[in-house]
Amino acid sequence: MAAAIVVHPQSLDLRYYLRIIVQETRYEFLKMLRAKVFSLSSIGFPVMFYLIFGLTNHHVEYARYLLASYSCFGMVGASLFGLGAGIAMERAQGWLELKQASPMPRVVYLVAKTVTCAAIALITVACLLILGLTLGGVTMSIFEVVKLIAITLAGAIPFSAMGLLISFVLPPNAGPGMINIIYLPMSFASGLWMPIDLLPHWIQKLAPTLPTYHYAQLALNIFGYAEPGTSMSLHWEALVGFTCLLLGAAWLVFTRSEAKA
Amino acid sequence: MTATTFASGFQIEPLTHHTASASGQPIARLHSVTKRYGHVTALDNLNLSLYPGEIVALLGPNGAGKTTAVRLLLGLIAPSHGSVRVMGNDPRNAETRINIGAMLQVTRVPETLRVREHIDLFRSYYPNPLPASEVVRIARLNGLEDTYYGKLSGGQKQRILFGLALVGNPSLIFLDEPTVGMDIESRRALWEQIRALAAEGKTILLTTHYLEEADALANRIIVIGKGKILAEGRPSEIKHHVAGRRIRCITELDMDFVRGLRSVLTVERDREAIVIKAIEAEHVVYELMRNDPTLRNLEVSAPGLEDAFLALTGSVES
Numbered sequence: 001m002a003a004a005i006v007v008h009p010q011s012l013d014l015r016y017y018l019r020i021i022v023q024e025t026r027y028e029f030l031k032m033l034r035a036k037v038f039s040l041s042s043i044g045f046p047v048m049f050y051l052i053f054g055l056t057n058h059h060v061e062y063a064r065y066l067l068a069s070y071s072c073f074g075m076v077g078a079s080l081f082g083l084g085a086g087i088a089m090e091r092a093q094g095w096l097e098l099k100q101a102s103p104m105p106r107v108v109y110l111v112a113k114t115v116t117c118a119a120i121a122l123i124t125v126a127c128l129l130i131l132g133l134t135l136g137g138v139t140m141s142i143f144e145v146v147k148l149i150a151i152t153l154a155g156a157i158p159f160s161a162m163g164l165l166i167s168f169v170l171p172p173n174a175g176p177g178m179i180n181i182i183y184l185p186m187s188f189a190s191g192l193w194m195p196i197d198l199l200p201h202w203i204q205k206l207a208p209t210l211p212t213y214h215y216a217q218l219a220l221n222i223f224g225y226a227e228p229g230t231s232m233s234l235h236w237e238a239l240v241g242f243t244c245l246l247l248g249a250a251w252l253v254f255t256r257s258e259a260k261a
Numbered sequence: 262m263t264a265t266t267f268a269s270g271f272q273i274e275p276l277t278h279h280t281a282s283a284s285g286q287p288i289a290r291l292h293s294v295t296k297r298y299g300h301v302t303a304l305d306n307l308n309l310s311l312y313p314g315e316i317v318a319l320l321g322p323n324g325a326g327k328t329t330a331v332r333l334l335l336g337l338i339a340p341s342h343g344s345v346r347v348m349g350n351d352p353r354n355a356e357t358r359i360n361i362g363a364m365l366q367v368t369r370v371p372e373t374l375r376v377r378e379h380i381d382l383f384r385s386y387y388p389n390p391l392p393a394s395e396v397v398r399i400a401r402l403n404g405l406e407d408t409y410y411g412k413l414s415g416g417q418k419q420r421i422l423f424g425l426a427l428v429g430n431p432s433l434i435f436l437d438e439p440t441v442g443m444d445i446e447s448r449r450a451l452w453e454q455i456r457a458l459a460a461e462g463k464t465i466l467l468t469t470h471y472l473e474e475a476d477a478l479a480n481r482i483i484v485i486g487k488g489k490i491l492a493e494g495r496p497s498e499i500k501h502h503v504a505g506r507r508i509r510c511i512t513e514l515d516m517d518f519v520r521g522l523r524s525v526l527t528v529e530r531d532r533e534a535i536v537i538k539a540i541e542a543e544h545v546v547y548e549l550m551r552n553d554p555t556l557r558n559l560e561v562s563a564p565g566l567e568d569a570f571l572a573l574t575g576s577v578e579s
Contacts, residue, residue: 016388023385027378034373094367098425101335101363101435103355104386258339 020104024112032116038081043124046074049193050128055135063136067128068219069192071148074124075117075155076192076212080183082117083110083163085176092172110164117163118156125152144222151219158211158239161246168253190216196227211242288313288433288464289334294343296329296488303329305488306343311433311466316459318475319468320499321485327468328366330485331437334466335363347433359387362431364422364439372411376402376421379410380428387429399454400424416447423451427458434458436467440474452477475499506542509534510559514552522548534558 033039047070054066090096099109129145132138140148170178187193189203190212196204207213214235217226226232287310296304304326311317319327332338333345336352350357370379377393384390397403400420405413410421419442426434436455440448455478459465469475475482476496484492484499492499505526511534512519519528524540539545542561550556 020385023382027374027382030378031371031373090371093369094365095370097332097337098363098365098367098422100337101358101361101365102383102386103358103429105355 017105017108020108021111024104024108025115028112028116029119032082032086032120038086039120042074042078042081042120043127045077046070046124047127047131049073050131053193055131058137060137063132063138064223065195065220065225067132067136067138068148068223068225069216071121071125071128071152072155072212072216072219073187073192074128075121075152076159076187076215077183078117078120078124079114079156079159079163080166080179081163081176082120083113083160084166084170084179086113087164087167088170088172088174091167110160114156114160117160118153121152121156122149125149147222148219151222154218154239155215158215158243158246161243161250162211165246165250165253168250168257186210186212189213191220192216195225208238211239211246214238214242285312287311289347289466290345291330291333291340292344292346294330294333294340294345296326296333296338297341302488304333304340307485307488307490309483309490311464313432313464314459314462315480316455316465316467316478318479318482319466319485320470320472320475320482321468321491322470324487325485326488327485328437329488331363331365331435331466331468335361335435359429360432362426362429362434364426364434364436366437366441367422370410370418370421372409375407375409376413377406379421380424383425383428389430390428391430396424396428399427399457401450401454415442416444419443419447420451423454432463434463434465436465438468438470440469440471448474472499505538505540507562508537508539508542508545508549508560509562510537510549510556511535512549512553512556514549514556518552519545519549 050066050070054063054070056062087096090099096109100106125148129148133140166179166182189199190196190207190210191199192212196207196213199207217230217235218232218239220226221232289311291304291307291309294304294307294309295302307326307330309330319330321327329338333340334347334352336345336347336354336358339353345352347357348360352358352361374382376397380393380396384393384396391399397406400423402417402420402424405417410418413421419439423436423439426436439455440451443451452474455465455467465478467474467478476499479496482492482494482496482499483490505524509531516528516530516535519525519535519537522539522545525545526538526540527536528538529536537545546559546561550559
């Protein structure tokens with residue numbers, strides 16, 4: 001038996017890692033979907049708002065605008081609650097520590113959560129598209145549908161980064177209330193609920209400092225509702241910049257808490 | 262005599278050769294490890310080695326540093342000073358953990374996954390996991406495979422955590438307070454499973470604050486308090502001391518005479534009475550009564566483990 005004691009790090013093959021990623025993501029998705037507080041609010045709120053504000057009075061313009069903006073709203077919500085509240089809770093309960101004590105690489109945990117949030121958002125976009133195309137009188141080409149889905153899902157990366165940062169800063173038992181304080185005003189000020197030119201001027205000036213603004217502009221551009229005179233590549237660059245900033249901040253907070261732990 | 266002497270009774274015990282298997286290279290080792298959290302020293306220059314095939318119980322009151330030691334060995338935290346080696350590697354390396362299983366104090370496991378799914382997920386973390394049916398059998402979860410974690414009872418929740426610790430068929434297992442919140446029956450059943458694992462040659466470190474549990478399971482008990490090792494030895498050796506008796510009585514006898522009696526550890530005055538701590542209570546009581554017919558208010562009680570810890574930790578401070 002003595003011979004078996006010293007274990008040299010084995011070179012684990014790609015299949016092993018792929019399997020972990022697939023399983024972790026699959027069960028993360030099942031877990032979140034079954035957690036009704038999360039799934040019903042993440043999918044339910046954008047869909048309910050769309051039914052109330054987007055499909056009323058046969059106003060096709062509203063239906064088009066809000067189809068794009070509520071898709072973004074859904075993705076941002078899923079990420080902030082899925083990662084922000086999810087990680088904070090699992091850490092407080094000791095579950096995250098048990099996972100860290102296993103050989104699962106940490107990054108898989110984050111990838112699984114990000115993909116899960118994207119999948120939840122995909123359900124939201126699908127619901128919104130069905131409602132918009134049937135009840136809302138929206139007409140779109142297949143290309144536009146694919147583009148809306150792709151842009152929405154691309155938001156999983158910056159906003160999961162934001163969720164990750166929130167999970168580190170959030171007091172463990174603060175709960176979703178604190179996230180709403182960030183999520184709702186940020187969505188409002190970025191034109192996710194109503195066109196930005198209807199908002200007070202100071203909010204319009206503030207909007208470009210928010211990642212949600214640039215995200216919304218990319219989605220709204222599909223229907224030609226982006227603010228005139230801004231370039232889409234600038235919005236993409238802004239999102240990349242925010243992602244780096246948020247991940248960097250998360251990394252900083254994480255390493256500092258590691259040093260203290 | 263003071264508490265220090267009482268404590269030193271433990272420390273003179275030989276520290277090695279307790280079991281046939283406790284020899285050769287340690288499978289895991291804390292080498293002069295100090296761990297500080299801000300101004301709090303959780304572990305203070307602690308040395309701890311685990312040898313293949315032994316069950317070691319880390320015994321101590323809450324806040325003694327037991328969980329900190331386990332977290333260091335799992336690579337969840339880094340030591341402030343000293344080194345941690347597990348199977349010749351740094352446990353912070355994820356691949357080292359392939360051969361380690363851990364049952365930690367988890368207050369809540371995701372409730373919307375079924376028992377079967379939790380096991381299936383953890384199986385994917387290990388290259389050579391046990392079959393799911395085997396995990397179910399060992400953790401006694403038969404018939405509960407399709408139950409959501411949220412619907413399990415307290416004892417069943419502990420059992421699934423035990424099962425998850427074994428999924429990877431590890432050679433080294435850490436059990437942090439494994440029987441907390443369990444009823445007597447579940448506790449004894451878990452002890453059986455732990456013994457069965459040891460019989461397969463696995464090395465087990467468990468933390469507990471129940472002397473009974475350490476005694477029932479361990480080849481070697483390490484008593485820890487305020488981040489230091491206070492005593493280490495076979496259960497019989499540790500129990501021998503903790504199993505001493507506390508004798509309280511009102512007597513005319515001189516305290517120095519009482520101190521001179523066989524196996525007396527400490528004698529202290531408590532108002533009009535004296536309090537004696539002794540290993541062989543029967544002998545001491547016999548001598549007291551023989552020498553003082555007026556002796557009254559005699560009480561003999563077992564010192565709680567907490568008493569022993571108080572004495573031990575008191576000696577650390579002085």
